[in-house]
Amino acid sequence: MLQPLRRRVFPLLLGSLFLGALACQSSVRNVRADGASPVTVLRGARVIDGSGGPPLENAVIVIEGTNIREVGPVDRVVVPASARVIELEGKTVLPGLISNHSHLGMTDGTSAGGQHYQRDNIARQLRQFEAYGVTTVTSLGFNMPLLYELQQEVEQGTLPGASILGADGSIGHPSGAPPVKAVGGQLQRPGSVEEARAAVREVASRRPKGLLKIWVDDFNGTLPGKMPPEMYTAIIDEAHRHGVRVAAHVHYLEDARRLVAAGVDILAHGVRDQEVDESFVRAMKTHGTWYIPTLGLNETFYIFAERPEWMAEPFFRHAVQPALAQQLDDPAWRASVLQDGKTAPVNKRALEFNLKNVKALHDAGVRIGFGTDSGATPLRIPGFAEHRELKLLTQAGLTPLQALHLATGSAAELLGLQDRGLIAPGRRADLLVVQGDPSKDIADLERIEAVWHRGRQVSGAPTDFTP
Template identity: 60%
Template sequence: MKALRFLAAVGTALGALCGAVPVTAQEISVTALQGARLVDGRGGTPLEPATIIVRGEHIVAVGPTDSLPPPAVATVVDLRGKTVIPGLISNHAHVGQTNGTEQGAANYTRENVLRQLRQYEAYGVTTVTSLGVNDASVFYPLRAELRAGKLQGADLFGADHGVGTPTGAPPQAMLKAAPGQIDRPDTPEKARAFVGEQKARGTDLVKVWVDDFNHSLPGKMDPAIWRAVIDEAHKLGLRVAAHIYYLADAKALAEGGVDIIAHGVRDVPVDADFIKVMKDRGTWYIPTLELDEATFIYAQRPAWMSTPFFRNSVQPPLRAQLDSPAWRSKKQADPAVAIAKRNLSMNLKNLKALHDGGVRIGFGTDSGANPLRIPGFSEHRELALMVQAGISPMQAITIATRDAAALLKLDDRGVIAPGKLADIIVLDADPTQDITGTSRILAVWHRGRQVAGPVTSFKP
């Protein structure tokens, strides 16, 4: 019976493909990706060998290769011995803040944002959410063009300026943001007004920076302000993501109705009360493990730093810095390194507890927020760290694809299935056995077109 239902579904899909209205390859391209091991993003047993039929931007049929012949109009791509997974989806990144070793508003140009989005795409991250500090005059036109498939680069979503505090987070000394690039209300009324302005511009989400960056800033956001942000955003049909560090803040925000905890809790172990409120309210949790690892890992020179997968993600000025013995010595002596190592250790433990407790986990790294958080490469390190935390490779892939799409309320991507966008990574390894296999990229398909090959041919 299952086989009959499958063949009927295939017949329907191929009928739409080749039925009453003739379709030629010149009108709308048709491609059959044939013979690969399919990891479809839903967490089930891989299908091997599988065929994926793509028409235009979308997948129209998926099934066993011996039961799904390619239509006559299709270009057949032989993927025997390869593995395919969905394009990765970042729920927490930033664009336009860095270039080489530099950070600041001068980098928020159309050209630089596109350069970064092309790098994300080449590394298999086909959807990126820029959580605040966006220049609206650049962000919104690019978002529209990318999501219409008019430009090459990852699809772009974001949180407009974001809402910070007048003299605290996010720290201006670090970000060097332009005037108006971050909204900094000092009253609940002003906070509501800023949310309304962001809604009018068309923001996807609202971001609030609540904590004091581990006691490094004058103070935290007044709870009356973040409560006003959440209330106003919800009235306007927007969801809110919160930058946090401490468990107490994360718990208060979850109880106060925030939709997304945008960083991991790093001060103390999470407790049963926090897990319960997160589950009861359906609040999402993005651990951003790589945020702290990036603070210290490059000074340690792990073996993967010599691989093309890493080195081709690094712009020449940053590569020179990372290769400098003087820089490495200075970094290793920085007191921030010990703090970052403790933060990462706590974050790993808390992620495992929250995942085991049934909390909804999203995927993000804070890549692009400073030069050491490298677009595209950081997302693959995040997968490895999730597995280090005790999550299986298959679970990590599912979080970075299907679940990350669900966090954004996107039902058109995140899994390889009929009707979804053809965002696909072709790998020369099986990442369900070893998560580092996600670095063995042979090709990236985005919206039905191959947009990248092996990263050995990519230049940052």
């Protein structure tokens, strides 16, 4: 009976899901001195609306307060006489990107760990995400009560940066993942099924109808153990009893298969040990399970040591903290990675499977979200990682429009958000203005001219940002 119940109940819960974000968002309004909401018109741009459909050329977007009031062809939309008009001929406007899998407060410079879960560090990361066009970030686990405070401040307009959604704490296995030192209740490692159920109830007591992250695999054989099926089955069952969705960290196809059968809501990483088969595809579709491929995860283990040309470009350099930039520029560090003899080949193979699998699942109609694991390690760089992920999605065989749909409309759907992710009346005016046409060349998405968040421009080009 679990599956039918889940299908009926969870879509109804998602509107109030994830730390009360939707409840506090309406408290922020752009208001004129006379009490009315200001009207701004973006005119003449190409609009990619996030639905996956073709762009609308020579369009008009009417923004009233924090939301979009109207969108349509320039010859059909009436521009209010009192509106501020911004001409964008030759530019493209699309929804702000939404990350379904990132981490806040886990890294600083070249180090990672729970000790970095500090207000100033998280605030810096939120500004960086926003400057690179990621206007909503899901921090998937390792969170502390500070996150809830910052979330409210962002939505109230007193803290600049990307909007925050997220999971509460996380649950791992005593001898398995994650191989990270957590602090302050960020992670629980139950030793039995009974302890696991109790851990879920604790999460539900703090954030009912929320999201829980579990760590299942052994990081491709690098850890001594992984979470047994009886434990994650109990966690999923207990979570669903309390209206909590479960996202699982996975690597292997067999683990993914069993998790789907157990009713997991989200596979938070792609399958990377072999190609998916037809039975797995059918199970994903039957259960309605979401899939977040995080293609860039394995690539980060070697790509910076190989020093591709794009590492010299300002778009990348402005996303890198000084200490990390020094490491990446160090020939000795690069040599240590490449001379390992194992790191690059293992991760290139994992990426190869991940690319094939996301294409197969997408073509089959499986529900796919967008995430990068950005912020989990220093090399998964907030903001930049999301743009790299889009390029990898097109490398996998998706069209630029399909990739952009995953990062906007589809990502919003995964989170149950009906107020963003699309350029449509009633949606929030979270927008990117870019030069060129990313529906034809995904690289044009890096040519950001402006980022709009909740109806106002909050930044210009990413090169104006200092990490």
